[in-house]
Amino acid sequence: MIPVEIVTERLLLDLPVPGDADVVTRYCQDPLFEHLLTTPWPYTHAHAESFLSAYVPAGWASGSELTWAIRDERGGPLLGMISVREAQNEIGFWMGSAHRGAGRMSEAANAVCEWVLAGGIVGATTVFWRAVEGNLGSAKVARSSGFRRIEPVNPTVPTRDGGTLPAWYGVRESAIDPRAEASWNDLLEVRS
Template structure:
C-alpha cells in the first residue's frame, strides 16, 4: 500500500520521514512512554532512525501497520504519531508533550478512524483501541474520537518485556454508537 495523506481542519497526517528523527527521539524519551507505551526504553536516536527508515516504510508496504506523522502543515515539524495495525485494525498514538491538551490527537485519531471505516482498509467495519489501565489521557482521546468502551474477557495489553498489564478497550464503528459517551463513566468521571 502507498502512504496516504489525510487532512483535517487543523492538521496534515502524512508519512513520518528520517528528518523527524530528532523529534521522535525527544518525544519518546518522555517518562510517560516508559509507563504506558511499548516503545523501547530507554529510547535512543538509533531507535528513532530504525522506526523511520525501516519500520514505517515496511508497515506501509505490507499494509501491516499504517503510520502517520501529525503535523500542522506540509513540511511542518512532527507533533505526534498515529497508526493502525492490521490485527483488528487497532489504533495507537502518541503526542509530543508540548502539543498535548489542544484536542489535536483526538482530531487526528477521529480522522484516521473515518478514513479506515470509509474503505481506507478493505473490509474494515470497526477500529479497536486499547491502553494500559490508568492511561486516562489516551482514554480521553478514544472517547473524543467516538470509541465506545468495551470490556473483553482478557482485558490486557502486552508490555515491552512480553508480560501483560490490565488494559482498557474501546471500539469504533463508522456510525458512532449513541452509547459511546456514557460507556466511559467509571473511568473518566468528570474528565473534560
C-alpha cells in the same frame, strides 16, 4: 499500500520520514512512555532512525501497520504519531508533550478512524483501541474520537518485555454508537 495523507480541519497526517528522527528521539524520552507504550526504553536516536527508515515504510508496503506523522502544516515539524495495526485494526498514538491538551490527538484519531472505516482498509468495519489501565489521557482521546468502551473478560495489553498489563478497551464503528460517549462515564467522570 502506498502511503496516504489525511487532512483534517487543523492537521496534516503524512508519512513520518528520516528527517523527523531528532524530534521523535526527543519526544520518546518522555517518562510516561516507559509504562504506557511499547516504544524502546531507553530510546536512542538509532531507534528513531531505524523506525523511520525501515519499520514505517515496511509497515505501509505490507499493510501490517500504517503510521502517520501529525503536523500542523505541510513541511512542519512532527508533533505526534498515530498508527493502525492490521491485527484487529488497532489504533495507537502519542503526542509530543509540548503539544498536548489542544485536541489534536482526538482530531487525528477521529480522522484516522473515518479513513479506515470508509474503505482505507478494505473490509474494516471496526477500529479497536486499548490502553494500559489508568491511562486517562488516552481514554479521553478514545471518548472524544467516537470509541465505545467495551469490557471483555481479562482485558490486557502487551508490554515491551513480552508480558501483559490490565487494560481498557474500546471499539469504533463508522456510525458512532449513540451510547458511545456515555460508556466512558464511570471511568472518566469519576476519576478525572
